[in-house]
Amino acid sequence: MRTVRVGIAESGVVVNPDSVTTLGLGSCVGVTLYDERKKIGGMVHVMLPSTELAKGGDFNKSKFADSGVPDLVDQMVRFGADRRRLVAKMAGGAQMFSVGGSGESILKIGSRNVEACRKALVGLGIPIVAEDTGGTWGRTVVLFAESGILEIRAIGRAKNQI
Numbered sequence: 001m002r003t004v005r006v007g008i009a010e011s012g013v014v015v016n017p018d019s020v021t022t023l024g025l026g027s028c029v030g031v032t033l034y035d036e037r038k039k040i041g042g043m044v045h046v047m048l049p050s051t052e053l054a055k056g057g058d059f060n061k062s063k064f065a066d067s068g069v070p071d072l073v074d075q076m077v078r079f080g081a082d083r084r085r086l087v088a089k090m091a092g093g094a095q096m097f098s099v100g101g102s103g104e105s106i107l108k109i110g111s112r113n114v115e116a117c118r119k120a121l122v123g124l125g126i127p128i129v130a131e132d133t134g135g136t137w138g139r140t141v142v143l144f145a146e147s148g149i150l151e152i153r154a155i156g157r158a159k160n161q162i
Helices: 065-078 109-123
Strands: 003-005 011-015 019-025 029-035 040-046 087-092 128-133 139-144 150-153
Touching (some): 003 011, 011 019, 011 065, 019 029, 019 040, 029 065, 029 139, 040 109, 087 139, 087 150, 109 128, 128 150
Parallel strands (some): 003 019, 087 128
Antiparallel strands (some): 011 040, 019 139, 029 040, 029 087, 139 150
């Protein structure tokens, strides 16, 4: 059993008995897809909501919700998953920084990322079966291809499985 580590603006696909993980989701969102019959799981670490925010010719599909989520679906299909059976889980999208005593977010990038990921999944017809998003804390997540369980860890919080 191996664990594939996905970095910021990266994606990865695993098959049973392997797992895929990403560390330190703050305002970023970890979107996972799972095909229960084939026991294939995938994850993309989305950093920004839209490719409209891409600068210059440097374009990384996994960096953006609107390109990273469809690209992960394509990767899953290449591994043998059936797109009609895919279900999604998400974690992250925290508001890590605020200004003054009012608690207003500087850019609200976390909630924008969550909404963009939801929009991408809905557009692809993939149901979101669980999520752990928002708040003001970072998360580390692991998706287990054997079960489809997404384990979420955060400092000072109980481990959560969705």
